[in-house]
Amino acid sequence: MSSRIPYSSIALDIPELVALICESARPVDRARLLRVSKLFFYCTAPFVWEEIRGVTTLLGLIDGVTTKCEKTDFVCSNVVVELDKHLDFSRFDLYAPFVQKLEIFHQRTETLTLSSWEGLVARDRPLLPNLTRLSCREAPANQSHDSIIQWVNTFLTPDLVELRVPNPNGDICAMFTWLAPLLVSNMLQTVSAKCPSLKTLEVAPGTSGRDSPSIEFNIPLAIGLHEHIARFDSLRTLVTSAAALEPGMLVALSQLPKLAVLSVVSSHQHEPIMRLIPLGPNAFPSLERLELRRLSLNAIIGLWYIPGLVSRLSSAVIAQPILDEFTSRNWAGELISHVCIHSPTLQEFYLDPYYYVTQVVFLSHDNLKLLEEQQVSLRSITLCGTLVDRNVGVQDLARAFPNLSTLRLPSWRVTWQDARDLVARLPNLHTLSVGLDTLQSNIPQIGSISANRDRLSLEMSWDSLVEFSSEKLSKLAE
Template identity: 25%
Template sequence: VSPSDLGFLIADIINDLALLPLQYLWLFGKDSPYVGSRWDGERFALAFPNMEHLRICGYYFTFEDLKFIAMHMPRLGQLSARVQLNAEWPSKDKLSSLMPIPSPSQLYFHLQLEISHIIQGVETVIDTGDRLPEEVERLALGLHILWPKGVINTVLEGLYKASEHHAMGADPHLRKRLPDDLPADEDIQDRARPPGKTLLAFNELSAEPTFHSSSYHCIMVRVFRIPELLSLVCEQARRSDLVRLLTTSRLFFNCAVPVVWRVLPESAPMILMRLLPGADIYLENHLDAALVESMQPLDGQSLTRFNFYAPHIKQVARHQRNRQADVIWDGLLRLVDTRPILPQLKVLKFSLSMSRFITQGPIGYISAHLCPTLVEIDLTRKADADMGPQNLCDLVSTIALQCPRIRSLKLNNIVLFDLPFNTDGMASSLIRLHDLRVLGLGPIALDPKVMIALGALPRLEALIFYDTYYIPKLEGPLKPNNSLPGSFPSLRHFGIKTGFYPERVTRVWHLSALVRGLTSVSVCIASPMTHAELCGFVRVICQCSPLITAFSLDCNGPSRYLRLLVADTIDDLALLPLRYLWLWTKDIEFPYVSSRWDGERFALAFPKMKHLRIRGFYLTFNDIKFIAMHMPQLRQLSVKVQLNGEWPSKDDLSSLVLIPSPSQLYFRLQFASSHIEGIETVIDTGDRLPEAIERIALVLHALWPKGVICEPQRQLDEDGKPSYTSQINTALRALYEASGSNAMGVNPHPRKRVPKWFGWV
């Protein structure tokens, strides 16, 4: 920052610094490309034989300077310097006649050239030809000769490959080894840059400003100095990008590490094992059960890296279908005897199989992961992993004791009740979970004592029943005269996956305290049911839960086809103030089942509908027309369309009187397979839009003039052709542009607005 140029690498200063056992030296002076001629490069290099990290700004090094550094600083692992690429740099022919003493080390080189003369010139040559420009080739050859064991720099990769040398294995993350008290990179670079000199450059041929790479770097340096902004950047960036940028600066590292390590994939045990010494031995023999049995806990020093990263892990999954990962988990738990092994874990997802129960119960299997910070546990099982009711009671009791802050507990499909059991322990454990918001249980939830305990939970918002088999001894709480006054004060969502007889499903809704305040219901019918039973079930739901605004009914499981959209069912659903409706029934090859329903009656029944999804029915043009006309608030539509002769052509459309929708629509559009193949065939045989797609786009534009966008069904096909939905969007965009409308601004990700628990079962 001095107004005058200070030549600080003069002989006296070098001699004074040589008295110190320096290993790290950073010097910054005012930029001047010719100041290097004022110092003795060999004297400087000889003065610091133990140097490991050297950074100098304000001096431009020549080839001779770098030659002396390579010769006299054998331990140098990192060098940051600006290079004066002048006539001293030998050409390829002259280099063979030189005999420099090469360095025995590998080098991480933060290399900079003079911007005004060198970099622009080099970039110009690179842009005009495929071969390496002469200047860059000279530079690379010189560095390769001086550091034959490896220099990290992009232009050198080809040279090391040509020499069949693995020298590019120089550690690209050496900056982690810096002493903690050295200044952060962003502070150093900001001080070293002359104020106002590199932010903005003007193109001589235009009055418009243009940014060089150094400009972006300066801007990012300033952003990276603000922790709040840096944290926002880290939250939005891809994790793979964050991993590559971890060594940018200490501040960036501190902000990025929690994001990178927050959620681990199923390969978590392999990732965690690599934090331990000798990890390769364990991972190479990952299925060796005898090796796992022989493992002993590591000492504290060996766990330094593990203990640093473990607290940042918030979510982990452990599934026994992955035997390799499961065995490595067992070994990891033997090497790291700290419990809980992940002290700040918040979300635990795991599955069980019968083989685990042979040697270890469910509590022993998950106990190492339980900790007070856990707020969500999601347990599923394989079909052969039924545990007894007492094991389930003990598991819930352990969770209640060790995870008092648990908010979501889903114990899915894990109990088959074929023995008598005492539910007092289960009830007393559940009632202690005061923060519980979401609970998923099997048939034990229908026991009177358990039901009373659940009703007393003040914050329980969502209750899900899994595989509730028909068991006579659990009939008590399902009788109409069972009332639980004042219970379930916060319950709003109820989900049920039925594996029992239809009348049992219906009788659940006679528990008025359970269902009277529901606003969201998700039901999956997995057992056979007649059409009359289904209609009766829907009627009971509508009568007993009049506040439902979101309803999901999945009848895809039963072997026979169930017609959902009949007049009686539509009239019953019309009693509800529905805004979200998802209906699934079994797909059949004959796509004309929509002729059995009244499309206009259906559309008129739901004037406040915002999100509609229907499977098992193929809608016609008239059905779509009625939806646009009578559902003015609709924002999302997901249906399969029957593309038949009803769809008007461009000429026919002008003669139709259509009532357009006032809303914008996100359309998840699907066709029958035969229709899709036909459309794609037309696309492949010509460049213009096929007639079928043009008809669809014209109709959608006429019905939703304020905006409609189709969700892409897939990416480009193998031949690079866009999908049919992309073709429709292209046609829609042209229509909106022709009409002078900016209607293509429909939110492309509207599904985030769906209630968070909608569709759970």
């Protein structure tokens, strides 16, 4: 093969072909492709540099920047970035326009220390002009909060559409200390001014002191935080801490015209003290999906007494609710009923309970009877880790949710015949996920349920020690 590709090569004028080459090549091979020819460089560079993990990769392109690694303990290390007084951005500016997605931190065991910010922030234009997605999910636990915010502010661009700044553990769902509210407030002020097109924001402001054992939500956050969050007119998705449930913050969020998804994460140490607040008739005009993680069951139930927040929802996600010793055995069904009453347009419900062996989640006959009387309009329901009482038949489930197109109850063990009967009773069903009872040796003869029925997707699970012949599997597919 020739070491150089002719400049007039027609093949290299086909973006789809170049994309396929870059996608199938190993990273080390992609780097080599950059050096084949000038044309290959300009065709390949956008794919090679589109997503960067670790800001040191970019800073290494600046003449006058040096990095050194200092071992702090057996696992962690500190990368010190030093800047000379005079920096040459020529090489950096060649690659910078290709970068569209940046994860600032390379890994959670590697902190970043910058000797001086002046050389980076003094430029009169964005460092990465075409950056659209910025994240620091991999921030180490011992990375200082103010430095995290500073790194974020350094790479903000007018075209940014996604910004993810979780807690210093990198995972907003982890057990962590929240980011200081004042720092978040200052960051949001900067972001709202520099990123008018932002659509997705993930940030976890705290509500009290760093190690406070309890949070009193009747003490408002800094007013500036409310004011800044209300400026994001283009925001469509917000992932944040339980600070969003503080009255002033909730009112501010209710004014965002395009907010469609609100995801709130709490923790055992940061349980909000709920206080019902009236929201106007125009609150949350575009909110379609509400996600709640690690809130107490009482707090979750309380939120559904705020009509302005939940009345127009089409999707609800509840994961790892915190239960107590007084929680009813049938709480899952009661929660579904409560949610559907106050969210009459709800189409999708997802529940992933967090429980110990002594807190098994059941769906009872009484639960399903109540839901049948309510005439719920759910079209998709997913109940992870939820068992169904033995006296519940497929007919009870079908009557409770007659409009289902998607049913995922992976902990519910059914026979082949039960599965057939359930499908027959739910004419709109196209996705079914249940557990298969492998004790039944024979598969009943299954005829065509409906000549005009769309294809059904089955997501069945069974004991891995049981082997099924192709004949049995083909019968299920009939």
